[in-house]
Amino acid sequence: MKIEHIAIWVQDIDKVCEFYRKYFGGVVHPIYHNPAKQFTSRFVTFESGARLEIMHRPDIDANVGTVTSLTFHVEHSEHLGFAxxxxxxxxxxxxxxxxxxxxxxxxxxxxxxxxxxxxxxxxxxxxxxxxxxxxxx
The missing domain is CATH 3.10.180.10 (2,3-Dihydroxybiphenyl 1,2-Dioxygenase, domain 1)
Incomplete structure (x- = not known):
């Protein structure tokens, strides 16, 4: 068994993909867009086979981590969840x-x-x- 990929919500898919391409040699795959769900993503694959899915949806607020009606505060300090x-x-x-x-x-x-x-x-x-x-x- 292996982890297939890790996904990250972002505001700027291209900027984040470029970071992982430039510094870690990731291969950036074509963009996927689902207009019905207003969802966009790109996979970045690394030499080891590991993949990141870089995702965007306009209803996810970058400042406070709002997803529809659920709100949680995001800081650069430690928090429960992925570190x-x-x-x-x-x-x-x-x-x-x-x-x-x-x-x-x-x-x-x-x-x-x-x-x-x-x-x-x-x-x-x-x-x-x-x-x-x-x-x-």
Missing amino acids: HLSFSVGSKEEVDRLTRQMTDDGIQVIGEPRTTGDGYYESVVLDPEGNRVEITV
């Missing part, structure tokens, strides 16, 4: 290089490269819509 995506880039040097490149490109780095208490060498960045992404060996 982050993690990409293994193969070496400490590549973690450092990619983190520097992202810094130079204006990507928000919220955790500089370091060895964590449980032995991971990683940095943490935010994708264009504030989702946490760990870059690790």
